[in-house]
Amino acid sequence: MISDTYTFKILRYDAKEPEKEPYFASYKIKVIPGLTVLAMLLRIRDEIDGTLSFRSSCRSAICGSCAMVINGKIDLACRTQVAIFETDTIILEPLPNFEVIKDLVVDMTPFWQMYEKIQPYLIRKSSEPEKEIHQSQKDRKKIDQFVNCILCACCYGACPVLNRDGNYAGPAAMAKLQRFSLDSRDERSAESLEAFNSEDGVWGCDTVFRCIEACPKDVRPTDGIVGLRKTLLKNKAKEIWRAVKK
Ligand code: SF4
Ligand code: SF4
Ligand code: FES
CATH class of the missing domain: 1.10.1060.10 (Alpha-helical ferredoxin)
Structure with a gap:
């Protein structure tokens, strides 16, 4: 059985500091069933690491701002429930085919x-x-x-x-x-x-x-x-x- 504590591995990079290579930062956090990847990102930013960057607005798959790669699949973070994955590790990467501005924020x-x-x-x-x-x-x-x-x-x-x-x-x-x-x-x-x-x-x-x-x-x-x-x-x-x- 998967525990309720998940590890979020998020690809971090800052285009303002190009000398630093991209790296995966790990965050351990408890997930209540039903919560989305976006909900967890907001909690990680609010409770663990305020420097984490990502886009979001509507939280209901309407504004189109939270697209990213979630465990290898491109999707909206706000419509992807964490519990759908058969693993307690969630890997988040920015959308491919774009330059990264910071972390999960790309230059559109x-x-x-x-x-x-x-x-x-x-x-x-x-x-x-x-x-x-x-x-x-x-x-x-x-x-x-x-x-x-x-x-x-x-x-x-x-x-x-x-x-x-x-x-x-x-x-x-x-x-x-x-x-x-x-x-x-x-x-x-x-x-x-x-x-x-x-x-x-x-x-x-x-x-x-x-x-x-x-x-x-x-x-x-x-x-x-x-x-x-x-x-x-x-x-x-x-x-x-x-x-x-x-
Ligand atoms: S994936 Fe492409 S076609 Fe589909 S909603 Fe997003 S921008 Fe539009
Ligand atoms: S090449 Fe690009 S635009 Fe054409 S079907 Fe494939 S993904 Fe869609
Ligand atoms: S936050 Fe608007 S589409 Fe995800």
Whole structure:
């Protein structure tokens, strides 16, 4: 039987002190059944070591700020109960594919830069509507899965392509691009998708589905990428057809 005292081994590093190598710090703490990894991190910081750094806010898998590697698996610390592991040692590491700022806090700049690039908002060309633009339930269903994204970057950390190519747009940005391009109210041009018609965009994906495995919200970013590929190919076919008809 696993005892109620757990050892948390947390990878510590401070980018302000690059001369010091990363190391695992160990903290022993009693865990009450039902408590999450985040709850224990907050207790470790409050009761044992105030220098420990990590991000969190909502504590309910909504804000997307507490993504990390927990016993080898990328997940949100606030939705992972300590008791699910068949061991009393919990190893915590920062999200892969990012520079570490301090301990479990990573520099999310490349993630947000890619997100900004896809123009993550409704683009309209028609004149201002007099009342809200109606969206049918059928049209809303088309974007359901992508709307659920909380921008936690679990998928970005899991993606093997980003591990070797920092220019790759990544699963979250492309899932969002598909979310807006499928939205019945969005009027972005076919050309705006062209910026992602490259090896750094939709064609860079290895379709190994690690992002799907890592996503805590069942967004399935690979579906978005495959959907974008289909749209781009359809647009190309239409363009060729128009040229042949001339
Ligand atoms: S697609 Fe999933 S894993 Fe990726 S940022 Fe969105 S919620 Fe997080
Ligand atoms: S399916 Fe594509 S985007 Fe998702 S983890 Fe694999 S390579 Fe990355
Ligand atoms: S604290 Fe908000 S998602 Fe975990």
